[in-house]
Amino acid sequence: MAEPLLCVDNLVRRFGGITATDNLSLEVLPGELHAIIGPNGAGKTTLISQLTGQVHPNSGTIRFAGRDITRLPAYRRCALGLARSFQITSLLPDFTAADNVALAAQAHDGHSFRFWGNARKEKHLREAARAALARVGLEGRADTVVSQLSHGEQRELELAVALATKPQLLLLDEPMAGLGITESARMVALLQELRREVTIVLVEHDMDAVFALADRITVLVYGRVIASDIPASIRQNEEVRRAYLGDQQAVTRHG
Amino acid sequence: MSASFNARSGLAALVVTGLLLLPLYTSLSGNVFALTLFTRIVIFALAATSLNLIMGYGGMMSFGHAAYLGIGGYAVGILAQEGIGSGFVQWPVALAASALFALVIGALSLRTRGVYFIMITLAFAQMAYYVASGLARYGGDDGLTIYKRSDFAGLINLSNRVSFYYLCLACLLAGIYLVWRIVNSRFGLVVQGLRSNEARMQAIGFPVNRYRLVCFVISGTMCGLAGALLANNTDFVSPSIMYWTRSGDLMVMVVLGGMGSLFGPVLGAIVYLLLEEFLSQITEYWALIMGPLLLLIVLFGRGGIMGVLGRARRG
Numbered sequence: 001m002a003e004p005l006l007c008v009d010n011l012v013r014r015f016g017g018i019t020a021t022d023n024l025s026l027e028v029l030p031g032e033l034h035a036i037i038g039p040n041g042a043g044k045t046t047l048i049s050q051l052t053g054q055v056h057p058n059s060g061t062i063r064f065a066g067r068d069i070t071r072l073p074a075y076r077r078c079a080l081g082l083a084r085s086f087q088i089t090s091l092l093p094d095f096t097a098a099d100n101v102a103l104a105a106q107a108h109d110g111h112s113f114r115f116w117g118n119a120r121k122e123k124h125l126r127e128a129a130r131a132a133l134a135r136v137g138l139e140g141r142a143d144t145v146v147s148q149l150s151h152g153e154q155r156e157l158e159l160a161v162a163l164a165t166k167p168q169l170l171l172l173d174e175p176m177a178g179l180g181i182t183e184s185a186r187m188v189a190l191l192q193e194l195r196r197e198v199t200i201v202l203v204e205h206d207m208d209a210v211f212a213l214a215d216r217i218t219v220l221v222y223g224r225v226i227a228s229d230i231p232a233s234i235r236q237n238e239e240v241r242r243a244y245l246g247d248q249q250a251v252t253r254h255g
Numbered sequence: 256m257s258a259s260f261n262a263r264s265g266l267a268a269l270v271v272t273g274l275l276l277l278p279l280y281t282s283l284s285g286n287v288f289a290l291t292l293f294t295r296i297v298i299f300a301l302a303a304t305s306l307n308l309i310m311g312y313g314g315m316m317s318f319g320h321a322a323y324l325g326i327g328g329y330a331v332g333i334l335a336q337e338g339i340g341s342g343f344v345q346w347p348v349a350l351a352a353s354a355l356f357a358l359v360i361g362a363l364s365l366r367t368r369g370v371y372f373i374m375i376t377l378a379f380a381q382m383a384y385y386v387a388s389g390l391a392r393y394g395g396d397d398g399l400t401i402y403k404r405s406d407f408a409g410l411i412n413l414s415n416r417v418s419f420y421y422l423c424l425a426c427l428l429a430g431i432y433l434v435w436r437i438v439n440s441r442f443g444l445v446v447q448g449l450r451s452n453e454a455r456m457q458a459i460g461f462p463v464n465r466y467r468l469v470c471f472v473i474s475g476t477m478c479g480l481a482g483a484l485l486a487n488n489t490d491f492v493s494p495s496i497m498y499w500t501r502s503g504d505l506m507v508m509v510v511l512g513g514m515g516s517l518f519g520p521v522l523g524a525i526v527y528l529l530l531e532e533f534l535s536q537i538t539e540y541w542a543l544i545m546g547p548l549l550l551l552i553v554l555f556g557r558g559g560i561m562g563v564l565g566r567a568r569r570g
Binding site: 052054073075076078079084086090091092093094095099102103106107108112113114116117118119120122126143161165244 | 284355436437440441442443444445446448451452454455456457458459461462463466469
């Protein structure tokens with residue numbers, strides 16, 4: 001078996017009396033699409049935020065590409081090849097789509113303490129932006145201001161921004177959130193293509209999408225991993241069924 | 256979009272031409288007062304332009320920007336008092352002192368956001384104000400008279416009204432050019448991205464506070480230059496130049512002219528100081544007229560004068 005790309009070990013994060021992440025361990029292998037599912041409040045977004053460094057764990061370790069990144073600030077992790085998309089669309093609303101993506105490319109092209117030249121005229125940044133936009137099918141909307149884009153287009157732009165940072169690992173927090181049926185289908189098709197190029201951790205509520213895409217699925221309930229396996233086994237798992245049928249008593253008593 | 260853009264750049268061109276030709280008018284008409292007034296306006300326009308860099312483009316609402324006017328002014332005044340009259344020493348010291356002050360208070364203030372940032376920058380500026388009030392050797396509360404303007408070894412004579420005016424105007428235009436280059440550079444895009452969405456900028460890999468701090472220091476240094484000019488203009492520097500109401504004036508100029516527009520602060524400074532001048536001639540209670548006027552502009556003319564001329568943003 002290959003060395004895992006991401007290795008989370010006994011991660012704990014408490015918010016006051018609530019344990020949002022409870023002794024969580026997880027491995028993501030290079031090249032796989034690893035889905036994380038769980039009921040609302042299971043701690044999925046908290047986990048993603050700890051992986052990208054917006055939230056710091058109380059204990060436990062996170063290793064990425066063989067390196068301990070538990071205490072690394074967010075921007076350093078990003079430089080190592082960790083990119084995220086946000087559950088609630090988080091872009092630069094008063095910039096154009098191309099600017100949004102070009103800035104992501106710029107972030108990975110040395111420091112930005114350059115005060116003189118016109119950044120919008122730097123060919124390789126604009127080229128990188130065009131390429132990433134084309135990748136998600138937004139090439140025609142490059143010069144549109146983000147606040148004028150539809151919700152679906154903004155979700156796709158989120159992905160383009162993440163891609164422009166040339167990530168090794170893409171953390172997608174509910175990329176399908178708020179999308180209609182056709183838009184969802186487009187997003188699934190897009191992820192089918194991207195998974196060939198980059199390792200993906202996918203947090204998603206849309207079970208059809210998850211089972212269609214995932215190599216492996218980890219199920220979280222109350223911040224704890226109750227199962228981590230291939231989709232077929234997850235489907236059969238008694239505990240997972242109980243969690244999703246709402247009988248959470250059985251789950252909390254466990255362990 | 257192009258029509259409104261033309262209206263804005265047309266107005267900017269008109270204002271610059273007017274400012275360039277002003278000494279011609281004053282020498283023909285003998286109206287020396289206009290030159291004095293506009294020298295002051297141009298200096299404040301430079302200060303407002305520097306504030307616009309952090310406030311309009313960077314989204315950092317500094318309520319202590321007048322501190323740099325004082326630091327630049329006191330650098331000139333104190334050195335003059337100690338017998339160092341050369342502008343080649345005074346001005347670099349003024350810039351360096353402002354930069355250092357901005358670096359220190361920026362490093363501390365930029366840990367906070369929103370209202371706290373406004374309050375902490377205000378607090379630091381007030382500290383500077385009280386320190387200046389306590390400088391007994393340099394006049395304390397009463398301020399410090401500067402008996403001789405900065406000496407540039409025959410290169411330019413600051414005591415000549417017209418030369419001094421053109422020096423101030425050159426500094427203003429250079430300041431605007433600098434801001435224009437910065438705003439469109441890689442650095443400028445990062446700073447504007449931070450105004451727009453900090454979490455996003457962090458997530459794509461920018462160490463955000465470093466960029467903010469550098470922007471803060473550039474702005475403070477530029478305002479320190481305005482302070483050095485102001486001290487030479489009035490031949491006097493006192494703590495009141497740093498008082499929080501001065502910082503408020505600068506903010507009003509930026510908002511009035513149009514935050515985040517290149518020439519907005521210049522228009523803001525012109526309108527604000529002209530209104531102040533003429534309203535105070537009409538009535539002692541000029542602030543009673545000025546207040547509602549500002550309110551109207553903020554309520555109905557969002558984006559200031561430049562905003563009224565067109566919603567279109569550059570770039």
